[in-house]
Amino acid sequence: MSARVLVVDDILANRKLLQAKLSHEYFEVVTASNGREAIDAAITESPDIILLDVMMPEMDGFEACEILKTSQDTAHIPVVMVTALGDREHRLKGLTAGADDFLTKPVDDFALLSRIQALTKYKLVLDELRLREASGRRIGVIEGEDSRGPVEPARILVIDDNERQARRIGLTLKQEHRPILWTDLKSQGGSGSAAIDLIVLTLDAKTFDPLRLCAHFKSQKSTRDLPILIVADFEEEAKAMRALQLGASDVIMRPIDTEELSARVRTQVRKKRSLDAIRKRLDESMELAITDQLTGLFNRRHMMKQLGQYLKRANTGGPPVSVFIADIDHFKRVNDTYGHDVGDEVLQEFAARIKDNVRPGDIPCRQGGEEFVVIMPDTTGDLASAAAERLRRNIAGKSFSVDRDRRSLDVTVSVGVSTSDNQKCTIDELIKRADEALYEAKEAGRNQVKSHAA
DSSP: OOOEEEEEOSSHHHHHHHHHHHHHTTOEEEEESSHHHHHHHHHHHOOSEEEEESOOSSSOHHHHHHHHHHSTTTTTSOEEEEESOOSHHHHHHHHHTTOSEEEESSOOHHHHHHHHHHHHHHHHHHHHHHHHHHHHHHTTSSOSOOOOOOOOOOEEEEEOSOHHHHHHHHHHHTTTSEEEEHHHHHHTTSTTOOSOOEEEEESOOSSSOHHHHHHHHHHSTTTTTOOEEEEEOGGGHHHHHHHHHTTOOEEEESSOOHHHHHHHHHHHHHHHHHHHHHHHHHHHHHHHHHBOTTTOSBOHHHHHHHHHHHHHHHHTTOOOEEEEEEEETTHHHHHHHHOHHHHHHHHHHHHHHHHHTSOTTOEEEEEETTEEEEEEETOOHHHHHHHHHHHHHHHHHSOEEETTTTEEEOOOEEEEEEEOTTOOOOHHHHHHHHHHHHHHHHHTTSSSEEEEEO
């Protein structure tokens, strides 16, 4: 998996060395010689990863990282800080500044490639979600920004068959999060493992194959998006690299520095929740795109798409599809007498009663105004008429309670039914027949059901 990498270092030899290592692995490399150039290059070159040196004149890496991570244009780009300083203070400062990872000079090839590969996978997913989100904003189904509430402690599953090691990790994580030990889950029969935010997986397990378990998590739909932090000994570098290739998100080497563990966990949880927030907005946008906002029923766009699919099946020998159009009688009089707020309440209550009186497989839609359409797949005309009559009786049989005073309002509905009956008909023909039946119901005195076969 290739990527575009921005290498930032004030020393030419260091830039050349990293460029050579990455180019050898088929990464595309651009370079910058200081923090200000790095910020400009991040905007103009759109890299997938930034390797950022810490010790530079004018603007050091910490300051540059903070600017990159607070800018809307560059905050999504993963930053790996690189320095000759090997002490933990600078390592933790880099992670705290917003960096996604930290490497120490001389840069180890394993550490470099493992970090780049893991972050590239993350960036590909993030870019795809951001692209879809941007499309949603352009067509107006996503509005506003992510409103974040209080940050909840993360649920972290620690998988290590050495109970003593697992409890040490759990104690460290307990200061900020809610660790769950795999050994405890086993004794409880596996309960309580829902809604996990992160998995910490050790490679020195004796009773199971950690790599196979890592592959299993990444192959299952329910756990595919969970970040996995690998804990490895230095002699397990090759094994750790394999775990990253299988989909693990990060590696921490033993002996474990507790503050580094906390920082890496914090970073992985932040990334997961960022992706989760985007996915949630996208899911909500999908719902907005097909939902009528007042009533919560499907909108006309979704109605036409679904009806087209069921009609195509019916026209090629499949089961019939029926529709009925329900129009609230004298709805204009409701708006004129009581106001549009009460009219909206009537529409919402009417939609709720439609939902309560159709089958789970039926598709209730608001076509516009006071007119509603219900698509009934695999349904004959007689059954559709019976369903429409059931709805009519429900509407007429119980008054609507409206406005603050909860006044009772009598409402009736006229319904027109149409069925494909395996004939070659179009959407327009099917809807037209239902409209004609609805017109007959209105002409006959309203509050009744009429039907036509298409």
